[in-house]
Amino acid sequence: MExxxxxxxxxxNFGDFTALxxxxxxxxxxxxxxxxxxxGAGKTTLxxxxxxITMPDTGKIVLDGEPLQSHHIKDIGYLPEERGLYxxxxxxxxxxxxxxxxxxxxxxxxxxxxxxxxxxxxGDWWNKKIQELSKGMAQKIQFIxxxxxxxxxxxxxxxxxxxxPINANLIKDEILRLRDEGSTIIFSTHRMESxxxxxxxxxxxxxxxxxxxxxxxDIKQQYRTxxxxxxxxxxxxxxLHKELSSKFSVTQxxxxxxxxxxxxxxxxxxxxxxxxxxxxxTSKAEVSHFVELIPSANxxxxxxxxxx
Amino acid sequence: MNHLPLIxxxxxxxxxxxxxxxxxxxxxxxIMIALIALVAYLSQLNNNKIKTISVLDESGLVQDIFQDTxxxxxxxxxxxxxxxxxxxxxxxxxxxxxxxxxNSDLKELANTINFYSEDSPSFAIMESLxxxxxxxxxxxxxxxxxVDLNKIxxxxxxxxxxxxxxxxxxxxxxxxxxxxIFGGLAGxxxxxFIIIYGNMIMRSVIEEKTSRIIEIIISSVKPxxxxxxxxxxxxxxxxxxxxxxxxxxxxxLSLVSVIFGIDLMDSQMQQQEVLIQQAMENPEVVNNQIExxxxxxxxxxxxNLIIAFIIFFIGGYxxxxxxxxxxxxxxxxxxxxxxxxLPIIMPLVIAVYVGIFTVIEDPHGTVSTVFSYIPLTSPxxxxxxxxxxxxxxxxxxxxxxxxxxxxxxxWFAAKIYRVGILMYGKKPSYKEVFKWLKY
Numbered sequence: 248m249e250x251x252x253x254x255x256x257x258x259x260n261f262g263d264f265t266a267l268x269x270x271x272x273x274x275x276x277x278x279x280x281x282x283x284x285x286x287g288a289g290k291t292t293l294x295x296x297x298x299x300i301t302m303p304d305t306g307k308i309v310l311d312g313e314p315l316q317s318h319h320i321k322d323i324g325y326l327p328e329e330r331g332l333y334x335x336x337x338x339x340x341x342x343x344x345x346x347x348x349x350x351x352x353x354x355x356x357x358x359x360x361x362x363x364x365x366x367x368x369x370g371d372w373w374n375k376k377i378q379e380l381s382k383g384m385a386q387k388i389q390f391i392x393x394x395x396x397x398x399x400x401x402x403x404x405x406x407x408x409x410x411x412p413i414n415a416n417l418i419k420d421e422i423l424r425l426r427d428e429g430s431t432i433i434f435s436t437h438r439m440e441s442x443x444x445x446x447x448x449x450x451x452x453x454x455x456x457x458x459x460x461x462x463x464x465d466i467k468q469q470y471r472t473x474x475x476x477x478x479x480x481x482x483x484x485x486x487l488h489k490e491l492s493s494k495f496s497v498t499q500x501x502x503x504x505x506x507x508x509x510x511x512x513x514x515x516x517x518x519x520x521x522x523x524x525x526x527x528x529t530s531k532a533e534v535s536h537f538v539e540l541i542p543s544a545n546x547x548x549x550x551x552x553x554x555x
Numbered sequence: 556m557n558h559l560p561l562i563x564x565x566x567x568x569x570x571x572x573x574x575x576x577x578x579x580x581x582x583x584x585x586i587m588i589a590l591i592a593l594v595a596y597l598s599q600l601n602n603n604k605i606k607t608i609s610v611l612d613e614s615g616l617v618q619d620i621f622q623d624t625x626x627x628x629x630x631x632x633x634x635x636x637x638x639x640x641x642x643x644x645x646x647x648x649x650x651x652x653x654x655x656x657x658n659s660d661l662k663e664l665a666n667t668i669n670f671y672s673e674d675s676p677s678f679a680i681m682e683s684l685x686x687x688x689x690x691x692x693x694x695x696x697x698x699x700x701x702v703d704l705n706k707i708x709x710x711x712x713x714x715x716x717x718x719x720x721x722x723x724x725x726x727x728x729x730x731x732x733x734x735x736i737f738g739g740l741a742g743x744x745x746x747x748f749i750i751i752y753g754n755m756i757m758r759s760v761i762e763e764k765t766s767r768i769i770e771i772i773i774s775s776v777k778p779x780x781x782x783x784x785x786x787x788x789x790x791x792x793x794x795x796x797x798x799x800x801x802x803x804x805x806x807x808l809s810l811v812s813v814i815f816g817i818d819l820m821d822s823q824m825q826q827q828e829v830l831i832q833q834a835m836e837n838p839e840v841v842n843n844q845i846e847x848x849x850x851x852x853x854x855x856x857x858x859n860l861i862i863a864f865i866i867f868f869i870g871g872y873x874x875x876x877x878x879x880x881x882x883x884x885x886x887x888x889x890x891x892x893x894x895x896x897l898p899i900i901m902p903l904v905i906a907v908y909v910g911i912f913t914v915i916e917d918p919h920g921t922v923s924t925v926f927s928y929i930p931l932t933s934p935x936x937x938x939x940x941x942x943x944x945x946x947x948x949x950x951x952x953x954x955x956x957x958x959x960x961x962x963x964x965x966w967f968a969a970k971i972y973r974v975g976i977l978m979y980g981k982k983p984s985y986k987e988v989f990k991w992l993k994y
Binding site for chain 1: 561565771773775776
């Protein structure tokens with residue numbers, strides 16, 4: 248798959264502090280790329296370098312086959328985490344100003360803004376001042392301004408903070424729609440459930456280094472432990488538990504069910520298969536529950552960060 | 556992409572449309588003029604109260620010199636003792652009692668003069684009384700010595716030393732006053748402009764920081780462009796405000812002087828009366844006076860002044876305002892600006908003091924000359940020096956230094972600006988700010 252954005256061994260120091268240490272990422276065209284990491288890992292610095300707000304000390308960025316140049320500003324839309332608007336300006340003129348800064352003509356900006364305002368049902372806000380709006384309302388304006396100039400690359404830093412669940416969903420659908428229309432999205436967040444839901448690729452930064460990256464599914468594959476969560480219906484639970492413990496590594500499992508069953512996590516070693524386990528279990532008891540434990544993005548995040 | 560015009564337009568329009576800006580623009584000249592009118596009215600009130608001064612002249616030598624004026628009436632007392640006189644004055648609520656004792660020796664007589672009053676009299680009243688009595692006693696003394704007064708009066712010669720430069724340009728004292736007024740006005744205007752609109756720029760940078768709009772804008776605009784746009788836009792708003800102030804102020808001033816007409820002109824009228832009196836004695840003097848004022852004005856290097864004013868005004872203003880912008884970027888809120896503002900205000904204040912004290916004393920002395928080269932003080936000091944005639948090459952060097960340091964300051968400020976606008980949370984120290992230069 249072709250990459251829209253490639254960062255090659257990017258490093259950045261602020262005085263004695265290393266913000267990024269030799270970080271490389273590749274963002275495939277048309278993907279949703281999750282840029283993850285704990286606070287202070289260097290995500291914002293990397294995003295600012297992509298936006299040409301800060302210059303890297305070493306390394307280079309390639310956007311759509313060209314080294315990053317100032318004219319690429321119009322190809323990128325960036326929704327920063329800490330975001331605000333001019334408090335005393337009216338919504339309409341403010342959105343127009345920001346759109347024009349991205350290179351749209353006044354007329355073009357206005358017609359696109361009208362379309363978006365209708366779409367997000369905020370048409371009657373045009374003449375309001377920002378200070379009259381709630382935080383969530385202002386977020387909608389910021390979202391529109393970010394995507395208005397139809398950039399190839401969209402960068403969202405914690406896009407859902409400040410939104411109620413309904414509007415967060417609305418914005419999520421809009422982001423996915425933009426991806427389907429051909430935009431590439433870099434998505435930086437702490438909310439792992441939205442990573443799970445939206446990202447195809449992830450990169451994990453920790454203390455200025457990239458410690459993990461790739462397709463989310465590949466990573467999950469890599470991190471799976473061959474553990475299965477099972478529920479077994481049997482009267483004599485203790486005997487079966489002992490018998491299984493002698494054959495496999497077994498821990499107590501905890502999941503919701505409507506019956507009093509024996510709930511276990513069973514980890515297979517290399518040469519055993521899921522089918523083999525299932526056959527064995529069905530010969531012993533009634534199997535009411537059989538699921539492979541796939542590591543969640545959250546598990547992977549915590550595990551990798553702790554390992555490093 | 557060049558967004559400068561767009562940024563300037565936004566900065567200008569938001570400033571000009573701001574309610575407090577509009578209120579200030581309209582209210583300031585009204586308040587100023589109202590204050591002037593109030594002061595004029597009050598001082599007139601004060602003058603209108605006629606003071607009655609009683610005079611008890613036991614020697615009988617002096618009393619005929621006191622003539623009533625508009626504000627002071629003299630009441631001559633005769634054949635009463637000092638104690639009675641004091642009582643009379645106190646009962647009749649007079650302003651005070653001037654007592655002149657009697658002594659055949661004029662010098663001794665001078666020591667017997669006293670003024671009694673409830674409130675201590677003003678300096679001006681005492682001065683006028685003293686000079687009147689002094690003049691009379693001197694005349695009497697001269698007469699006693701047998702000197703002919705007419706001869707002395709005839710021997711009075713008025714001297715005014717003509718001033719001329721080597722190249723033959725005539726100057727006069729009035730010329731110098733004109734130069735002072737022009738230079739002082741230009742320097743002071745620049746000073747005020749820098750302080751008012753520099754602060755405005757700083758506040759607007761801080762506002763962008765605290766509202767976090769800067770995070771959104773900074774991905775589409777280069778920080779230098781944003782900073783310059785802000786400086787230029789705010790300055791244009793400032794120029795607009797200044798022009799409105801001058802027009803509105805001038806209009807109101809003439810309106811007030813029409814309404815209170817005579818009041819404001821009162822002091823000038825008195826001067827004119829003096830002129831007219833002189834004119835009756837010597838008609839040439841008045842013509843001369845008007846001529847002198849005219850030539851004083853045209854003697855000023857007007858073209859040079861205007862060009863220099865524009866160059867130094869713009870240069871000095873940009874120099875300072877980029878520093879203000881850098882300070883705004885370095886801090887999180889206005890209360891943190893103090894430590895950084897001091898080194899900016901100091902040279903400005905020094906410039907004005909050097910301008911007022913040294914340039915007047917010696918416009919081409921070492922101190923004035925040096926300060927008119929140092930970039931932080933040169934705009935103010937040079938503007939004050941130019942009316943006294945500064946060679947073009949000196950002005951050119953000063954402008955070059957100014958432009959050079961202006962470019963350096965903008966570069967320096969932009970460095971701080973681009974780092975500072977994205978730094979939050981803590982109050983930076985000087986050390987940290989200088990570290991930013993290396994980022």
